[in-house]
Amino acid sequence: MADNYQPSSSEHALDRDCTTLSRHVLQQLQSFSADAQDLSALMNRIALAAKLISRRLSRAGLLEGVLGFTGEVNVQGESVKKMDVYANEVFISVFKQSGLVCRLASEEMEKPYYIPENCPIGRYTLLYDPIDGSSNLDINLNLGSIFSIRQQEGTDEDGSALDLLQHGRKQIAAGYILYGPSTMLVYSIGRGVHSFTLDPSLGEFILSHENIRVPDHGSIYSVNEGNFWQWDESIRDYIRYVHRHEGYTARYGGALVGDFHRILLLGGVFLYPGTVKKPEGKLRLLYETAPLAFLIEQAGGRASTGLQDILDVVPDFLHARTPLIIGSKDDVELVESFIRERTEEKTVSLTK
Ligand code: AHM
Ligand code: MG
Numbered sequence: 500m501a502d503n504y505q506p507s508s509s510e511h512a513l514d515r516d517c518t519t520l521s522r523h524v525l526q527q528l529q530s531f532s533a534d535a536q537d538l539s540a541l542m543n544r545i546a547l548a549a550k551l552i553s554r555r556l557s558r559a560g561l562l563e564g565v566l567g568f569t570g571e572v573n574v575q576g577e578s579v580k581k582m583d584v585y586a587n588e589v590f591i592s593v594f595k596q597s598g599l600v601c602r603l604a605s606e607e608m609e610k611p612y613y614i615p616e617n618c619p620i621g622r623y624t625l626l627y628d629p630i631d632g633s634s635n636l637d638i639n640l641n642l643g644s645i646f647s648i649r650q651q652e653g654t655d656e657d658g659s660a661l662d663l664l665q666h667g668r669k670q671i672a673a674g675y676i677l678y679g680p681s682t683m684l685v686y687s688i689g690r691g692v693h694s695f696t697l698d699p700s701l702g703e704f705i706l707s708h709e710n711i712r713v714p715d716h717g718s719i720y721s722v723n724e725g726n727f728w729q730w731d732e733s734i735r736d737y738i739r740y741v742h743r744h745e746g747y748t749a750r751y752g753g754a755l756v757g758d759f760h761r762i763l764l765l766g767g768v769f770l771y772p773g774t775v776k777k778p779e780g781k782l783r784l785l786y787e788t789a790p791l792a793f794l795i796e797q798a799g800g801r802a803s804t805g806l807q808d809i810l811d812v813v814p815d816f817l818h819a820r821t822p823l824i825i826g827s828k829d830d831v832e833l834v835e836s837f838i839r840e841r842t843e844e845k846t847v848s849l850t851k
Contacts, residue, residue: 518706520546520684520695527690537599538648538672538688541623544593544600545646546695546704549676549684551589552630552644553697556582556678559639566637574609574818575783582636583607586629586644600625601651604663604817606786611660611817623671624651624663628786631675632754641679643756647790648672660817667789667810674794675756683707685760687797692763713800716829717766719750721758729774733805733841737770737834755782759791759825763798768830771823772805779820784812788823801831805838 518526521543528535559565564581571579587607594600595614601621604611606628614621630636631643648671653662674686682697684704692711695704720741727735741747750767752758758769773780782788792802792809802809802825812821824834 520704548589548593553682641757644676670793673790692798713798714766719767722770733838734772737837762826766827768826773822780822784814784821
């Protein structure tokens with residue numbers, strides 16, 4: 500080859516096509532150290548889980564035994580769907596004999612799952628929601644998987660996993676897979692947020708958007724307004740506010756990953772508040788709210804319970820829940836201002 504070789508435009512396009520997930524992780528870390536190799540291999544396995552789940556979902560309506568309920572109820576008291584079980588097992592299978600992950604914890608399992616053959620060297624715990632937005636499963640609408648990686652600090656196998664009861668700033672990496680018209684994987688290792696699209700002809704996730712930034716304000720508010728009657732007055736105040744002001748539009752798809760993805764790209768706010776009866780709401784900290792909070796902060800946005808940053812919340816137990824207000828900085832702050840106002844009023848009336 501000539502010394503003065505110049506890359507052609509097709510070579511640039513090829514370079515982009517070759518930016519697979521595992522290569523991107525190494526590029527981000529600018530290192531081939533053992534830690535960097537581990538993280539790259541971890542993301543590669545998560546990508547494999549995503550491909551397996553995506554493949555099954557894409558043919559779900561044609562296969563026997565894919566859609567519908569199993570008849571079981573999970574640790575959360577929710578009816579389990581067949582795809583919840585399948586996706587949960589996919590993550591376990593891809594990490595078997597990986598030497599990477601010693602323990603997995605998911606919203607579908609009461610206690611963490613240990614892979615003993617990995618434990619002597621596997622230094623990580625994978626936390627995940629295998630199928631997010633299960634109510635969309637049988638109607639062919641978008642779904643997701645959410646994941647988070649933490650360093651394993653405990654070795655207790657009695658299921659208490661006390662080392663996981665720490666704040667979300669302990670996460671090493673987090674992300675989600677969106678099963679929509681195309682399958683996308685969005686991740687962060689604490690160096691910005693990047694999205695990848697599954698190219699079915701290659702069977703690879705290829706970089707599609709690097710360093711995603713959420714706008715400081717957006718017009719979208721995303722919340723299940725059917726719960727209005729159960730909310731605290733402060734959340735109702737906020738909803739009344741958006742109803743009475745120009746420039747807001749409602750969007751709600753019933754799958755957190757899809758609704759979050761829209762907010763990440765377009766700006767706005769997603770809310771799943773607590774209710775008077777259930778002040779902690781529906782979404783789980785370790786598998787849902789903390790991983791998405793990690794991503795939104797990396798994208799320049801905010802995630803809050805209304806009173807505290809999600810990433811500062813320390814759970815009391817593995818399956819703890821938190822209210823979630825997440826998205827553009829200014830929009831999250833506006834919701835918080837309504838909550839603060841009512842909290843101050845309550846404090847004043849208690850001290851009278
Ligand atoms: P799941 O993980 O069991 O599917 O539950 C979480 C889902 C979120 O994806 C979504 O935002 C929310 O539950 C929808 O709940 P609701 O039907 O109460 O609006
Ligand atoms: Mg979920």
